[in-house]
Amino acid sequence: MIARAKPIPGIVYTAPSGVALNPAGWVYEVCERAFAQGDVCPAGSATVADYGGVRLALQKGDVLKIRFVNHLPKLDPVKVTHSADMGGANLPLNPTNLHTHGLIVEPRAPTPQDPTFGDFVFVTAFNPANGQPVSQGLHDHGQMISGAIDYRIEIPNNHPSGLFWFHPHVHGLALNQVSSGLAGIITIGDVGDYARSDGVGAGFPGGHVRHLILKDLQVLAAGKIAFENGSANVADGEVLNQQDPDFCAQAPSPNELRQGSCPGVDLTADDGNNYSGGKWYFTINGVQYPKIRTASPDGEIWRLTNASGSLSYRLQLVDDATKQPLIMQLAAIDGVSVFLPQDTSMESVVHLAGAKFKVVRCPTNPPAIASQPVCVTELVMMPSSRAELWVTYRNALGQIVRPPKGASATLKMLGLTMGSGDMWPAVDLAKVLFEDSHNLFEAHAAINVAGDAYRAAQPGGVFASPTPYARPAPLPAGCKALPPGHRRRIFFGIEDLNNGDSFGLGYEEVDERGAPVPGTQLPVTRFDPMKPTICLPLGPGQTPVHETWELVQLSTENHNFHIHQTKFRSILMSAPASSPASNKPDPHVGFGLLEDNLPLGVAAPNASINDQVMNDQNGVCSVDQWRNGSCASPTVTLDIPFSQVGEFVYHCHILEHEDGGMMAKIKVVPSPDAGGPKFAGPK
Known part of the structure; x- marks a missing residue:
């Protein structure tokens, strides 16, 4: 699997000069290893519609082996938003990696016995042609590898059948790379594994299943564009990989026909960029x-x-x-x-x-x-x-x-x-x-x-069975299970209320009465790859452990919560035990609906602080304003089962926010207890 730049044949952009061209996106070019020549896919051996989206069709129990190669181009530091941030010096070299989004698989780091990676995001592959990265000490986001990474990802035999996807996960550069096209999909099993018509017993036929990958691309006309780090010239057909939501007018003008695109607009009167002559494509x-x-x-x-x-x-x-x-x-x-x-x-x-x-x-x-x-x-x-x-x-x-x-x-x-x-x-x-x-x-x-969502809760299901690769081990210092009735609370806000780009997450543990546990509070801070915010063990006998998390939205704009290596369900503490929304998962009922990303609402500051929040705090409340009731934002309560051991992250999946720091590290370790029940209830 080679990450590289390539013209997009399905998009034909006509510049103001009248010249028609295919914009260059970034794609995953995939071929079987048997045909590869070194780290290159020979002509005729690779995927055809690589921008549209590669599909990796897998079955339960498969082992996905990928030699992942970085052939991406070097970037202009001015056009890389976070190149000047702490830890961002290497971003113009365009490092990349791979995350299998939604898969319930091991986030495995390499060992001397096995140098391959699982679904592990704390590693980056650099293109040697772009120059050598420099060490940034504590600010490095994991191991730096030149050229290629070898991944080996084992799909559990009890993994749900369904639709997943893969994309890069380099902190500070994820928006650039995904916006340029780096994404594909993964399917496990078949739709017929779980869907049938109401008239016959046969599974839904695979020939009547359609995969639709939604991608968008902002293409510029030649000119000068203001970026976070300064202004720079852009060429006809260049992709704006730091998406601007104001690129087009939200609504079409009278008689404007928008079929898969909208025209760029001039925002210079509002101190923005002139996108006239450009076009935003939705494919x-x-x-x-x-x-x-x-x-x-x-x-x-x-x-x-x-x-x-x-x-x-x-x-x-x-x-x-x-x-x-x-x-x-x-x-x-x-x-x-x-x-x-x-x-x-x-x-x-x-x-x-x-x-x-x-x-x-x-x-x-x-x-x-x-x-x-x-x-x-x-x-x-x-x-x-x-x-x-x-x-x-x-x-x-x-x-x-x-x-x-x-x-x-x-x-x-x-x-x-x-x-x-x-x-x-x-x-x-x-x-x-x-x-x-x-x-x-x-x-x-x-x-x-x-x-x-029912089978996962049953004996033998992925969220009910012991983790097969986990072995009893002493707990690391400071790592412990939540006491009964306790919950974790996550705050979505900004680190510095005077800096609207300082996206971050806060944390505290709350007890069975809903009171914060002294000593557990962490203020809203930007992502630190060296410091896990949360560490927890599996349940006795290496069984999945369920935790209750509360999400608190401090911002007046929406965020999108996502956590790696698991799923979650939205619950109501008042729901009866017979409801799929009950706070106590019942195998006889199932989980109802399981998700891995969740839209959060918006905070509503009251009249006494509204002007302050909107004008002086970048539209974001403080934790204290939420606590004293002047900023209304009901908590969203989730039941999250943890079944995979290793280090991974939770974050906002609006990548502008993730790259800006709205992400935190979590670590799950084996239980020291070798015995225990087959199904662990919520903590």
Whole structure:
């Protein structure tokens, strides 16, 4: 797998001079090792649509072996936002690495016996042609390797089937690299492992599954652009890899047709850049405004991935005739198929879905299927989000019917404003054509989802079984389990209220009464790769340990919580034990919906401090203002099962915020206790 620059054939940009060209993105070029010549894929041996997105199709129990090579170009330090930050001196050399986002796998560091890496982000590969990195002591973000990294990632036999993805994770440079195109997807197993029609028992056919990778690219016209570190000249067709949400107007002008792109605007009157002549492209699998033809009598499963660095999508599939959004059935979130008991209340469904989906009642609910179907008409996909939806033609009542001749819909990205922060534009992404079929529908009302959100909680499930590679070991100093009833509280804010770019996370432990435990408080600070914020052991017998975390949003703009190596579920402390939203996971109920990223709401300062927060504190409250009630922000409570041993991170997956420091390190170690129960309840 070679990270390199390459023209994007699916995007043709016409500069103001009239010259048409293909912008150069950064891609993963992949070939089998048997065909590779050293660290190069010979012509004809590599992937064809590498910008659109490579898919690594794996099965449970597979071992993914990758020789990962850095052939990326050197960068102008002025155009690298964090090159002047502490620890950022090597970023213009364009180091990179690989993270398998969403996989529940070991974050393994190399050993003398095994020099390969697992899903470990504290390592960087440098392109030797760009020069040698310099040591920055305590500010280095892990081991520095010249040329190539060898990864070996073991997929557990009990891993959920679903949709995952891979992308770089170099702190300070993640936004640049993902925005330029470095992303691909991973699938484990098949949709038929968990989805069937309500008419037959066979698994959903793989031929009716469509993978849709959402990528966007801001392409510049020649001129001078202001960057964080100064101004620099840019060439026609150059990619702006520090995304600017104001590149386009949020709404199209009258009679403006936005089909997969929007035009750059002049922001110089507001002390911004002049993006006139540039264009912002929104592609699906690397294609601008594709036509999607669906002819299957059972509709299709759409597997959507938001592979953007910072942009959030607000999506609807709108019937072109009625102008109303079509109802779609949710099959999976973030790589885990859903499972809700048939008696789950609508209130619980809405809570579990959170801000990701506009949930509606399904037109019909077949009583014989395994779990209660979840129907949606709109979804918000923040960066890194994945969703799997059953899409078929429906009439105005939401009933599945044969499409009339010429039936079509438009996949639309609606304008979306992130609280007081970014304003993302409205753009049409694709035309969907529902073609008539001679066959009757086998799925009459819903697909039958026998979800991994249930299986993961059962004996033998990934969040119920002992970790096979973990062995009892003494606990490191300062590493201990949470006492019963205690929770962890994470604050999302900024380190310096006078510096809006000093994104950070705070921490404290709270007791069973909700009071902060003295001595555990850490102020909101930027990421320090040398200091784990949290250390915890597995449960007795190396079983997964469940913790309750509270997320507190201090900002008036949205953030997107993500944690590596696990999933989580949103819970209600007041929910009954029979509910999938209960704070105590019940194997007989399952986890309901499991996620690995979660949109957070926004803080609301009251009138007494609003002007101060918005004008003097960059729109971010302090922890003290939240505590004294002058800044309202209800906590989001999660149940998080930890099953993988090693060092990894949790962070905001808006990469502008992550690169700016909104990330923290966590360490999970083996339990010293060799025995214990098969299922560990929450701590």
